Amino acid sequence: MTIRPDTFAYIRDALHRRTAIHLTENKEYLVETRLSMLARRNGHRNVDALVDQLRIPGSSVQWHEVVDAMTTNETSFFRDVTPFDVLRDKVLPALTGNTPTTKKLHVWSAASASGQEAYSIAMLWDELRDQYPGWDLEILATDISHNMLERGRDGSYSELEILRGVSGRRLGRHFHRVGDRWQINQDLKKHVDFQYLNLIHAWPTLPKMDMVFIRNVLVYFDHPTKCNLFAKVRKILKPNGFLFLGGAESALTIDDQFERVFDSGGSCYRLKSEYTT
Numbered sequence: 219m220t221i222r223p224d225t226f227a228y229i230r231d232a233l234h235r236r237t238a239i240h241l242t243e244n245k246e247y248l249v250e251t252r253l254s255m256l257a258r259r260n261g262h263r264n265v266d267a268l269v270d271q272l273r274i275p276g277s278s279v280q281w282h283e284v285v286d287a288m289t290t291n292e293t294s295f296f297r298d299v300t301p302f303d304v305l306r307d308k309v310l311p312a313l314t315g316n317t318p319t320t321k322k323l324h325v326w327s328a329a330s331a332s333g334q335e336a337y338s339i340a341m342l343w344d345e346l347r348d349q350y351p352g353w354d355l356e357i358l359a360t361d362i363s364h365n366m367l368e369r370g371r372d373g374s375y376s377e378l379e380i381l382r383g384v385s386g387r388r389l390g391r392h393f394h395r396v397g398d399r400w401q402i403n404q405d406l407k408k409h410v411d412f413q414y415l416n417l418i419h420a421w422p423t424l425p426k427m428d429m430v431f432i433r434n435v436l437v438y439f440d441h442p443t444k445c446n447l448f449a450k451v452r453k454i455l456k457p458n459g460f461l462f463l464g465g466a467e468s469a470l471t472i473d474d475q476f477e478r479v480f481d482s483g484g485s486c487y488r489l490k491s492e493y494t495t
């Protein structure tokens with residue numbers, strides 16, 4: 219059994235309007251799989267019935283639950299490894315090398331999912347901070363999934379999530395066990411602030427960023443959406459700041475004001491010098 223064509227069209231169009239997530243044709247199965255649990259939870263016999271209810275103005279079905287169900291939140295600690303090596307070996311020395319007016323680094327993990335990326339940066343910073351006396355680092359982690367933001371604020375991870383990127387040494391240093399889960403330590407949590415932010419809508423006032431991580435989310439957006447997003451990133455990034463993208467993503471086809479740096483396998487970019495003055 220599959221969902222009706224009008225159910226698919228409604229979810230595809232409304233999801234695109236709200237999140238810019240672009241569902242290609244033939245993704246009926248995805249909508250059905252992702253929304254069937256929500257349909258059951260709301261007492262509907264199937265996804266068509268859930269969406270019929272959603273379409274009624276003032277419906278009891280909450281759109282944010284649909285967004286939570288439809289987003290792909292795949293992530294892991296120290297995902298792809300290389301960006302974190304580049305951060306440790308190149309980016310932090312570069313950002314702290316000049317004579318700064320303040321000794322604070324602002325980092326944004328945009329599309330943070332359940333927080334593994336933000337906490338990976340916080341772990342690395344904690345391990346390196348003796349090399350940067352007097353410096354502080356603050357991480358803003360944002361997403362459109364309320365579920366994911368709650369998970370990030372909780373900072374509690376399963377054994378499997380830990381096994382996918384946290385070494386034994388890091389586990390001992392940054393986590394403690396609570397029941398059958400691993401809880402991130404409080405002194406790391408205080409570096410990370412989780413907030414709702416939709417990348418395609420107007421952004422709230424944000425501090426100028428030294429580093430922006432927008433990894434593994436561009437893949438869901440069409441080209442004009444990516445171009446608009448990069449124009450906004452340019453404004454929020456400090457002139458000497460760095461942009462990190464996912465392994466399968468590239469700034470070069472989106473915005474020619476960025477250049478790839480540090481032989482980073484395509485993960486790290488900076489604004490070309492002619493655009494920073």
Ligand SMILES: C[S@@+](CC[C@H](N)C(=O)[O-])C[C@H]1O[C@@H](n2cnc3c(N)ncnc32)[C@H](O)[C@@H]1O
Pocket residue numbers: 236237238239289290291292293294297328329330331332335360361362363366415416417418432433434435438464
């Ligand atoms: C595949 S995860 C990537 C997580 C992390 N950046 C990483 O690379 O491991 C994509 C995330 O993007 C979020 N997302 C999708 N559309 C978004 C939008 N319009 N604004 C903000 N976040 C969005 C999803 O909720 C999801 O958590």
